[in-house]
Amino acid sequence: MSSGLVESTDQTMFLDPAIRDWVLFPITVIMVLVGVFRHQLTILMTGEPPKADTKDLRQGKALMRGQVLAQNKSYIPASAFVERKKYLCDAYEKGTYLKNKANKEQNAANLMADPKNMEVMMDGMKKQMMGIVPQTLIMGWIQFFFSGFILIKLPFPLGVRFKQMLQSGIMTPNMDVKWVSSLSWYFINLFGLRGVFSLILGGENSADGTRDMAAMSSMGAMGQQPGQPQDYNKLFLGMKDSLSIVYHEWDLDNIEQRVLVKYGKQARLFKSARK
DSSP: OOOOOOOSSSOOOOOOHHHIIIIIHHHHHHHHHHHHHHHHHHHHHHOSOOOOOHHHHHHHHHHHHHHHHHHTGGGSOHHHHHHHHHHHHHHHHHTTTOSOGGGTTOOHHHHHHSHHHHHHHHHHHHHHHHHHHHHHHHHHHHHHHSTTOEEEEOSSOOOGGGHHHHSTTOOOTTSOTTEEEHHHHHHHHHHHOHHHHHHHHOSSOSOOHHHHHHHHHHHHHTTOOTTOOOOHHHHHHHHHHHHHTOOOOOTTTTHHHHHHHHTTOHHHHHHHHHO
């Protein structure tokens, strides 16, 4: 790579065209091919997803019903909110929506003993491994062969805050932010190829690595492994406690006065009342 760096406001750097042909394009093409291969391998290993049980759907929808009530409490009157809150809290405590009402106090060992739960957990672990291994290999390949490479210059200016994101692996504090390193180009492709995968493989594909990262972060925040079955009895009791402390305030309370004040009609109303 031959470079000429001028100490001025407009920095000029000349990149070897071979970097574009043998580094820039290959990284993008390989990431696309690995994503397509990963999607096909995921379908081959996991097969078609099992059909959801009606009772499992009922549990999830019941939990979602409590969340919707807590989020939209201000759009219904106080009497309607109290009735719904009382009904759901009683149902959560009694285990009305549980799949196995007779075994409410089931622990993690009982959940793991279910063959369906074991199959779901194994599928989740397979998807996680097929997401981690290819991305780790690609990142190691880039860091080993192309460490310190400058690949491309962005056609638009950016702030200094983007320097750490766009120039990972390069210790040059005076370089213009518009230059992108090889490792940063990998991360740009990781987050930017989602639309390409959706166009090639459809919306519900297994090639998008950002979905796995989001799922892993959410599972880690909940202290749960991917694919691990959920204890809905604990979730229902937690939702019951959350609903019990929700404060209700109706948005339509004194709506007439608020509308009159907003459109400047309140003073005119007082004058007509005096007459």
